[in-house]
Amino acid sequence: MSLARRILPCLDTDGARAVKGVHFEGLRDAGDPVELAARYNCEGADELVVLDIAAARDNRPTFLETIRRVAEQLSIPLTAGGGIRSLDDARAVVRAGADKITVNTAAVARPELICELSREFGAQAVVLAIDAKHEHNSWKVRVRGGRTATTWNALDWARRGVESGAGEILLTSVDRDGTQSGFDLLLTAAISRAVSVPVIASGGAKAPQHFLEVFTYGAADAALAASIFHDQVQSIRALKSFLQSHGVAVRLPC
């Protein structure tokens, strides 16, 4: 009896459609988020993450409708984010059916947003998304979908986010994202040891071995991937069987 390591498929959307790109750029269509959500729900995904990577103001109603339709398909938790700048933005996403919300750029711009969200929804519903890039022997926080550099140290920001009320960290390695060369194990382990809350590793996943490494050497509590699940390069079911056979506690779909 122990807490299972989680596998989280992620749907990057432009509001209405799932999209994909490398290093947050060169987007192309990857399908209907509602169909993908239904498939992942059956295949044994532990949670689903849906992000609005366009996060354009005028597109917001479309994204909320996507959340509503995705939530109808699920009997697992749903995390939604992208473009959440205020308590009202978060309320709309939760009302549409999200169990958790992720904040990233807006929390860097105004860290009190984390406290406000945590007070309203509880820490378990607030996921601080951190995009980190390796620079000069440390990891620096990036914002605006990884495009804009900051001087913030990712470890310090993770600690501060948790003190402010984040209940989970969604950590993306900007260096690895889209490369399919494996998770950044050093980054993941460093953040996981720095904070008292669960850490979701993201960026670079392809092979089952990558997941095994990030759960062992990377000390991750959960791992997220997008394109390998979209493109059926990797089935969630087979991935979980592999992990179980290597001693990692996972929830096998029945």
Next chain:
Amino acid sequence: MIVTLIDYGAGNVTSVERALRRLGAEVCPTNRPEEIAKATSLVLPGVGHCAALLTSLDAHGLRRPLLDAFARGVPFLGICLGLQALFQSSEEAPELPGLGYFQGRVSLLAQTVKLPHMGWNQIRAVGSSHLLGGISPDAYFYFAHSYAAPASGAETAAVCAHGRDFAAVLENGRVFGVQFHPEKSGSSGAKLLENFLRLAA
């Protein structure tokens, strides 16, 4: 059958409602004491901070009708905070009394493990359980909480462990509580809700 769903503004009311409807139940969300007074089965979902739940129960005058419903033997299911509210008090909101239906105090899980206790975990039945009927002993359920009820009470039907043992399922007559989220726990969670609906029918 009609399930009266206590809607005090928690985030997960919609997903609980959706899960019950999928099982064929008619769901009536309400925060009105008179609706609770005439309910034939009750579900109290909960997520977030314990103070928000207890304050809201008092603001809407729901404490008395809930305790009366327990006394009348109306089937009741408390989910997550809805379970915790059944106890005398919680460390999370020490200034506010709980419903006091069960003895004891809800307390923070051990700080030697990552909190919140977030994700899928297995539970261990203690004696016989009506809610867990037909569910594999290996089944996983979805948890998202940092505080938990003591595992030692006579009402404990199943325990879970994260840092320490805590009550995962409570059963006392027709009053039930689950610390996890059955509405988010895939087919095992759906089966548990189906069991509740059958017991409540």
